[in-house]
Amino acid sequence: MPVPPIQRLEQTASTAPSQPPDNFGLITPKAETSATSPSPDALTVARNLVFVVVLSALSVSPRPINLPSWGRREIVASAESARAEVDPVLVEEMRQMFERGASEFFEDGMDSNFARELLLSVIEHGNAAIAAIAEYVFSSTANSEVGSEALRRLADVEDRRILASRWALLERSLRHKSSRVRDGAILGFATLDDHRALELLKSVETGEPVPELRKLIQKVIEQLGVTNGETAAQG
Amino acid sequence: MVKLLRKVDKQRHWFRTDAQVHLDAGDVPADPLGDLRTSDNKLSVYQVDEDRSNIERIARALACGRQHLDDVGYVLFDVSVLEKASIDLCLIDGTTHDSAVNKCHADLINLTGNKLVTLARHILLEGESDIILKKRIVDLVREGLTSKELPEKVREKLPKI
Numbered sequence: 528m529p530v531p532p533i534q535r536l537e538q539t540a541s542t543a544p545s546q547p548p549d550n551f552g553l554i555t556p557k558a559e560t561s562a563t564s565p566s567p568d569a570l571t572v573a574r575n576l577v578f579v580v581v582l583s584a585l586s587v588s589p590r591p592i593n594l595p596s597w598g599r600r601e602i603v604a605s606a607e608s609a610r611a612e613v614d615p616v617l618v619e620e621m622r623q624m625f626e627r628g629a630s631e632f633f634e635d636g637m638d639s640n641f642a643r644e645l646l647l648s649v650i651e652h653g654n655a656a657i658a659a660i661a662e663y664v665f666s667s668t669a670n671s672e673v674g675s676e677a678l679r680r681l682a683d684v685e686d687r688r689i690l691a692s693r694w695a696l697l698e699r700s701l702r703h704k705s706s707r708v709r710d711g712a713i714l715g716f717a718t719l720d721d722h723r724a725l726e727l728l729k730s731v732e733t734g735e736p737v738p739e740l741r742k743l744i745q746k747v748i749e750q751l752g753v754t755n756g757e758t759a760a761q762g
Numbered sequence: 763m764v765k766l767l768r769k770v771d772k773q774r775h776w777f778r779t780d781a782q783v784h785l786d787a788g789d790v791p792a793d794p795l796g797d798l799r800t801s802d803n804k805l806s807v808y809q810v811d812e813d814r815s816n817i818e819r820i821a822r823a824l825a826c827g828r829q830h831l832d833d834v835g836y837v838l839f840d841v842s843v844l845e846k847a848s849i850d851l852c853l854i855d856g857t858t859h860d861s862a863v864n865k866c867h868a869d870l871i872n873l874t875g876n877k878l879v880t881l882a883r884h885i886l887l888e889g890e891s892d893i894i895l896k897k898r899i900v901d902l903v904r905e906g907l908t909s910k911e912l913p914e915k916v917r918e919k920l921p922k923i
Contacts, residue, residue: 632796634771635835636828672793675774710774714833717895739777739891750897 613658617648621659622666624648628673641673642680649684657681657692664700664708674700675711682718694719698727706737713740717747722755764841765810766868767817768885769824770797773835776891790883797837798878805870805878806856808863810838819911820866821894822902823858826916831903833896839889847880849873859912 628641649656660681664674678700681693697719700712716724725748732744770776775793784791798805808820821834844851849870856867870881894902903920906912 632771634828636825636830636832638829672772706777706780707774714895717833717897720897737777737779739773739779743893746893746895750895 612655613662614652614655617652617655617659618662621648621656621663625663625670625673625677628676629670633672633676639676641676645677645680646684649681649686649689653686653688654692657689657696661696661699664696664703669705669708671705671707674703674705675707678708678711678715679718682715701727701731706740709735709737709740710743713743713747717750720750720754722751722758725751725755764812765814765838766807766841766844767810767820768797768805768807768837768839769821770794770835770837770891772797773837773891773893776835776837776886776889778886781886785883785886790879790886794882794886795878798882800873800878803871803873804852805873807851807868807870808856809866809868816863816866818894818898818902819860819906820863822899822906822912823856823860823863825899826859826903826912826919828919831896831899831919831921833893834899835891835893837885837889837891839885843881843884843888844870846884847877849877849881859916860906862911 624641624644627644628639631639631641633639633641645660648659652659660677663669664677678697681689682697684693697712697715700708700715703709703712713728716728728744728748728751732741732748735741735744772793774780775791775797778785781791781794810817810820817836817838821836825831825834841851843849850872852869852871854867854869856864858864858867900921903912903916907914907917
């Protein structure tokens with residue numbers, strides 16, 4: 528019986544040497560239900576409130592493609608596990624979103640309708656959205672340009688619920704057959720700026736067939752090395 | 763030989779490896795042309811110092827013209843490419859937040875579809891592409907604010923901590 532893609536993804540993540548370190552503290556529900564953590568009900572309420580606020584902000588924006596300032600901020604903490612089933616309805620919604628994104632020209636440093644939709648979907652669906660994105664990115668009909676953009680933008684979202692699943696998707700995408708998707712994954716790790724990706728990037732560098740991507744990986748490794756030094760200096 | 767820098771939104775469109783099959787056929791892939799969007803048949807470029815020491819400053823100035831700071835991709839090509847593509851260059855001040863960078867600005871003028879394709883082909887064959895990552899751009903902007911090379915209003919582009 529074929530293994531569902533999300534299970535394959537999780538198996539990859541669980542066996543890979545570069546699995547997100549345990550000290551994310553996000554993978555096991557137990558870690559998130561400690562005495563200092565809010566109750567699951569409170570988290571659900573908080574999550575819904577944040578979602579409503581973000582939606583409201585977007586709906587009153589006079590500029591239709593204007594995104595809120597959402598770079599690297601924490602949207603909401605949740606006790607949800609990183610595991611998520613693949614929801615066929617969400618996968619179809621995601622496919623349509625990516626197809627709409629294919630008609631956009633993505634400019635670095637500029638907002639896009641696709642990025643906004645993607646963000647809202649991740650806020651609403653958490654790991655299920657990541658699973659649906661993985662389904663699309665690794666499907667035979669995927670648009671590599673939009674897939675690459677999605678991987679880059681996902682790294683901008685600081686939602687603790689998705690850290691592990693996003694990491695697994697980025698890691699898997701480093702070995703995607705499309706150089707454009709790999710480019711998005713590398714840039715995603717650059718945006719995450721987490722020194723724990725150092726070994727992972729070093730492990731794919733030598734096998735990367737595109738010279739420009741090898742150079743990009745080296746650049747990100749250099750950046751993460753500096754980040755590592757900063758982290759160590761901060762104790 | 764003087765090099766010219768053209769900002770590109772997708773450095774990945776300029777990977778020579780990916781373009782090679784088209785180049786071998788005497789053609790160019792279509793995607794890079796999206797980064798050569800003209801206005802009034804003109805295209806903005808910047809002159810790079812021989813030691814390339816002003817590349818980061820140019821990239822920083824270009825980054826500050828966007829909605830938020832991000833990676834800056836660019837292609838570099840030799841000015842001699844213009845002659846091969848029959849393209850004229852007109853020195854004219856730029857409009858970035860950095861006056862020194864504005865002095866390096868030039869327009870490629872009287873462009874046509876054929877000239878753009880020829881330019882793209884020469885850039886892919888003889889030029890190079892690179893990217894400056896967002897984290898470095900943020901550092902450069904901070905330095906620019908400290909040194910007053912950038913106006914204070916650029917500070918709002920810095921990520922909120």
